Each structure stands twice: as C-alpha cells, then as structure tokens.
Amino acid sequence: xxxxxxxxxxxxxxxxxxxxxxxxxxxxxxxxxxxxxxxxxxxxxxxxxxxxxxxxxxxxxxxxxxxxxxxxxxxxxxxxxxxxxxxxxxxxxxxxxxxxxxxxxxxxxxxxxxxxxxxxxxxxxxxxxxxxxxxxxxxxxxxxxxxxxxxxxxxxxxxxxxxxxxxxxxxxxxxxxxxxxxxxxxxxxxxxxxxxxxxxxxxxxxxx
Amino acid sequence: xxxxxxxxxxxxxxxxxxxxxxxxxxxxxxxxxxxxxxxxxxxxxxxxxxxxxxxxxxxxxxxxxxxxxxxxxxxxxxxxxxxxxxxxxxxxxxxxxxxxxxxxxxxxxxxxxxxxxxxxxxxxxxxxxxxxxxxxxxxxxxxxxxxxxxxxxxxxxxxxxxxxxxxxxxxxxxxxxxxxxxxxxxxxxxxxxxxxxxxxxxxxxxxxxxxxxxxxxxxxxxxxxxxxxxxxxxxxxxxxxxxxxxxxxxxxxxxxxxxxxxxxxxxxxxxxxxxxxxxxxxxxxxxxxxxxxxxxxxxxxxxxxxxxxxxxxxxxxxxxxxxxxxxxxxxxxxxxxxxxxxxxxxxxxxxxxxxxxxxxxxxxxx
Numbered sequence: 001x002x003x004x005x006x007x008x009x010x011x012x013x014x015x016x017x018x019x020x021x022x023x024x025x026x027x028x029x030x031x032x033x034x035x036x037x038x039x040x041x042x043x044x045x046x047x048x049x050x051x052x053x054x055x056x057x058x059x060x061x062x063x064x065x066x067x068x069x070x071x072x073x074x075x076x077x078x079x080x081x082x083x084x085x086x087x088x089x090x091x092x093x094x095x096x097x098x099x100x101x102x103x104x105x106x107x108x109x110x111x112x113x114x115x116x117x118x119x120x121x122x123x124x125x126x127x128x129x130x131x132x133x134x135x136x137x138x139x140x141x142x143x144x145x146x147x148x149x150x151x152x153x154x155x156x157x158x159x160x161x162x163x164x165x166x167x168x169x170x171x172x173x174x175x176x177x178x179x180x181x182x183x184x185x186x187x188x189x190x191x192x193x194x195x196x197x198x199x200x201x202x203x204x205x206x207x208x
Numbered sequence: 209x210x211x212x213x214x215x216x217x218x219x220x221x222x223x224x225x226x227x228x229x230x231x232x233x234x235x236x237x238x239x240x241x242x243x244x245x246x247x248x249x250x251x252x253x254x255x256x257x258x259x260x261x262x263x264x265x266x267x268x269x270x271x272x273x274x275x276x277x278x279x280x281x282x283x284x285x286x287x288x289x290x291x292x293x294x295x296x297x298x299x300x301x302x303x304x305x306x307x308x309x310x311x312x313x314x315x316x317x318x319x320x321x322x323x324x325x326x327x328x329x330x331x332x333x334x335x336x337x338x339x340x341x342x343x344x345x346x347x348x349x350x351x352x353x354x355x356x357x358x359x360x361x362x363x364x365x366x367x368x369x370x371x372x373x374x375x376x377x378x379x380x381x382x383x384x385x386x387x388x389x390x391x392x393x394x395x396x397x398x399x400x401x402x403x404x405x406x407x408x409x410x411x412x413x414x415x416x417x418x419x420x421x422x423x424x425x426x427x428x429x430x431x432x433x434x435x436x437x438x439x440x441x442x443x444x445x446x447x448x449x450x451x452x453x454x455x456x457x458x459x460x461x462x463x464x465x466x467x468x469x470x471x472x473x474x475x476x477x478x479x480x481x482x483x484x485x486x487x488x489x490x491x492x493x494x495x496x497x498x499x500x501x502x503x504x505x506x507x508x509x510x511x512x513x514x515x516x517x518x519x520x521x522x523x524x525x526x527x528x529x530x531x532x533x534x535x536x537x538x539x540x541x542x543x544x545x546x547x548x549x550x551x552x553x554x555x556x557x558x559x560x561x562x563x564x565x566x567x568x569x570x571x572x573x574x
Binding site: 052073082086087 | 381382383384387390391394395449452453454455456458459460461462463568569570571
C-alpha cells in the first residue's frame with residue numbers, strides 16, 4: 001500500500017477541519033473532489049510535510065517529515081505564493097537542486113509549460129496563470145513516486161491543460177509515478193485514466 | 209474626545225512601549241550605564257557649540273521618529289487595529305490634535321533629552337541652538353502627524369510599503385540563502401536600515417568608549433548582546449518570511465544540518481557590516497582569538513533568537529518578557545566573566561535544538 005492514514009486530525013486554531021480515521025490508497029492516478037474549504041489542500045499539505053498534523057500519515061511507511069519521504073512526494077500548490085521580488089528561475093533552480101533533479105529536466109519542463117519565456121523576470125510581474133505554471137513545473141522536479149497537483153486545472157489556459165494531461169500520462173507510463181489531483185468541481189478530466197475518486201466532505205475523505 | 213484619546217493611548221502608545229521595551233532598555237543602558245551625568249553635560253555643551261553635531265543629533269531624532277512612524281503604519285495595517293480607522297468620523301482638527309498627542313507621546317525618548325539640552329542651551333545663552341533643537345523636535349512630530357493623517361485617509365487595506373526596485377542591469381542569479389536579504393531590501397528597507405544603524409552605532413560607540421577608561425573585553429561582549437537584541441525583529445521576520453512566502457520549501461528534502469548551515473550563513477551575511485567594522489576598528493584593541501570568539505558569540509545569539517521564534521506555546525507578549533529577562537541575564541553572565549565560548553556553545557545548542565524540535569510543528573497563526 002502506497003499511503004496509509006490512521007486517526008488523522010488537523011485543526012486550525014482549535015477548529016477541526018479534517019479527520020480521517022482510516023484510509024488506504026494504492027499506486028495510480030487518484031482524483032480528490034470537494035468543495036472549497038473542504039480540506040483537500042490541508043490533506044495534501046500534510047502529506048507533503050508542509051504543515052503539522054495529529055495522527056499517522058505514512059507514505060511507504062515513512063512520515064511526511066522524513067527527508068527521504070520528501071524526495072518521493074512532490075507538491076504543486078493550488079494558489080502558489082512565492083516572493084514577488086525573485087525570479088522563477090531562482091526558485092525552480094533551487095528546488096531542482098534540492099530534489100536532485102536529473103540534468104536537463106528543469107530545462108525540459110520550463111520549455112514544456114512555456115515558463116522559459118518569462119522565468120527570468122521577477123515573480124511580481126506574473127499573472128496568476130503564469131505563477132500556476134511555475135508551481136506545476138516544481139511539482140515534476142526530481143524523481144518523485146507521488147506527485148500531488150492541487151487544483152491543477154484552475155488558472156491555466158486550455159493549451160497548458162492539454163500539456164499537463166500529456167506530461168501526467170507520460171510520467172506515469174515512464175516512471176510509474178502516482179498522482180493525486182484535486183478539484184472543487186465534480187467533472188472528471190476526460191483525457192486521463194483515473195484509478196479512483198475520493199470525496200472530501202463533512203471534514204473527512206472517503207473513497208467513492 | 210477623551211474616550212478616543214484613551215483608546216489611542218492604549219492601542220498605540222502603550223503597545224509601542226510594550227513592544228520596544230528591550231530597545232528602551234538598551235538605550236537606558238547606553239545613556240546611564242556607560243555615561244555619567246558630567247559626561248552628558250560635556251556632550252551637550254559640545255553639541256550646542258557645533259552646528260554639525262546638532263545636525264547629527266537632529267538626524268538621530270528623525271531616525272527614531274521613522275521608527276515610530278513605521279510602527280504606527282504597521283499597526284494600522286493589521287486587522288485588529290482596523291477599528292482605529294473610525295477616527296475619520298471626527299473632524300480634521302480633532303484628528304490632528306489626536307495625532308499630535310500620539311506623536312508627542314511616542315517621541316518622549318528624544319523629547320526629554322531635547323528638553324535637557326534646551327535647559328543647558330538657555331543657561332549658556334545659545335539661543336540659535338535652542339531654536340534648532342525645538343524646531344527639530346517639532347518637525348519630527350509634525351511629520352508624524354502628516355504621515356498618520358495621510359494613512360488614515362486611505363482604506364485600511366491599502367498597504368503602506370516602503371520599497372524600491374533595482375535597475376534591470378543589477379539582476380543576477382540569486383542563491384536561496386539570499387532570498388531573505390532581498391526581501392528585507394525590497395519589502396522592509398526601513399526595518400533593515402534602522403536595525404543596521406542602531407547595531408553599527410553600538411559597535412562604533414563601544415570601540416570609541418574602550419580606550420577612554422579602564423574597560424576590558426566585556427564591553428565588546430555587551431556590544432555583541434546589543435547587536436543580537438537589535439536584530440530581534442529581523443529574526444522574527446525571517447521566520448514569518450519563510451512560512452508565508454516559501455512554505456512550499458518545507459516539501460524540500462533538506463537535511464537539518466544543511467538548513468542550519470544555510471541559517472548561519474544567512475545571518476553571517478546579515479551581520480557582515482557589524483563584523484567588518486568590529487574586525488577593522490577593534491583589531492588594535494583585542495586579540496584575534498577574542499575577535500573570533502566575539503564573532504561566534506554574536507551569531508550564536510541570533511541563532512538562538514531565531515530558534516526561540518518557533519515556540520508557539522508562548523504569545524508574542526510572553527516572548528518579549530522572556531527576551532527582556534533573558535537579555536538582562538545574559539548581560540549579567542557577561543559581566544561575571546563567563547567565557548564567551550561557553551555562552552556561544554549554550555546558545556548554539558539551544559537555538560539548533562529548538563529549530564530541530566519545533567520547526568516541523570511550526571505553523572503561523574491563521
């Protein structure tokens with residue numbers, strides 16, 4: 001089993017936002033659906049080791065805070081926030097270094113998503129769509145076994161969505177990478193073979 | 209109107225003095241710990257006879273004024289102080305009187321000293337100098353009134369940011385260790401400037417004071433503590449910056465020692481002006497081994513202050529209390545000649561310990 005969740009709880013200011021008593025997820029492409037504020041991003045951020053939580057969340061028997069686990073789990077934010085006075089090149093180069101990205105991977109990715117056209121400008125000059133593509137590039141850097149793409153289809157144009165479908169399918173076929181994708185809309189992506197759907201509602205996550 | 213005065217007194221004036229208690233303590237230590245009453249009189253007499261020195265004094269007061277302006281602008285931008293924008297319901301003259309009162313109350317540190325200078329100026333018959341001193345004080349206060357009134361006329365959400373941009377040719381590939389430094393330059397230049405000014409002034413003052421009496425190395429160790437304390441806000445801003453702008457970096461597989469070294473390098477670069485000045489100006493007065501121990505001591509203190517920021521079980525007010533008593537305690541340890549390497553080891557150990565234990569569990573208040 002790729003992911004095992006037991007007695008997971010997450011509170012903000014003593015207010016419970018997500019509670020999962022038990023959940024098992026195997027490899028594959030998984031779709032998480034839930035309305036805004038349902039707890040999708042909270043779950044993803046916990047799994048990526050970005051925020052603390054109570055309970056047990058094990059990715060291949062490793063805690064998300066383990067250094068090894070962070071090599072294997074990548075996260076692309078729904079609404080990315082980077083310092084607006086640095087360039088995407090500065091940020092992505094550091095992420096590529098930290099994730100031990102293979103040589104040439106960063107160049108390929110920025111070229112694929114069209115980030116190369118503006119990545120030497122300060123982030124403060126980007127539109128929300130441009131910023132989102134930077135975040136998508138960061139999600140694919142290194143050799144992760146799970147890539148979490150939080151709301152990947154918002155903010156970006158149709159061409160970029162097609163490119164995203166293509167790279168998700170290719171990465172899974174070539175490296176066996178699993179994906180967690182989320183959306184606040186019920187529509188399933190047509191061009192991707194989804195292995196399972198999870199509903200995020202009533203402060204918990206259940207398999208459909 | 210009296211009720212409004214009380215509200216501003218409690219929300220702004222008291223809050224300022226409460227949050228700057230360490231700064232005030234350091235100033236008092238400077239003013240009354242190292243200098244006698246006789247020395248104060250000598251300094252004031254020299255200033256009254258030298259227009260150049262008077263201008264420098266006025267500049268110092270303005271700098272302190274900038275610190276208070278920045279504090280109020282920052283407070284007005286915070287959600288919990290939005291209610292103060294109801295001040296717009298009062299007429300212009302009432303608002304100006306209120307801002308004048310706030311500005312006056314926040315200027316007490318420099319105003320009281322100015323009065324001391326004015327009294328001596330009258331005794332010596334230096335009327336032009338007295339006029340200059342009073343004008344400088346009034347200018348600092350009126351400038352504050354103008355800035356606050358301008359801010360209150362805007363919407364609460366409007367951001368009062370002092371920032372500047374470098375020309376295009378200045379761009380270069382920025383290593384991650386310098387992200388925070390660029391943030392300070394772009395988003396918090398006044399904080400950086402004030403901190404550096406105060407910190408550098410401390411070093412130069414101690415270097416100047418050292419040969420004037422029978423001081424020993426403890427004087428420089430006290431300067432190190434003052435430098436670290438003046439970087440308190442820089443340290444808390446470092447933690448804020450990381451968690452608000454680079455939260456996604458928590459997903460990066462960076463080892464504890466890698467992060468620790470990055471932190472030490474980051475602070476070393478931040479402290480370069482003070483370190484450089486100390487090494488150059490104090491070199492004839494201290495040995496190389498002491499200079500090295502001093503450098504390690506300063507960095508260990510800021511690393512400890514940084515690690516302490518991750519303690520979420522304490523409120524900001526409680527943290528300030530701990531810092532206050534901690535500051536006094538460290539000064540005592542220095543005065544009792546506790547070796548610097550021992551203190552540095554303790555602060556490094558605690559700082560890195562707090563970082564290792566609390567960093568993963570840290571989450572900014574929502």
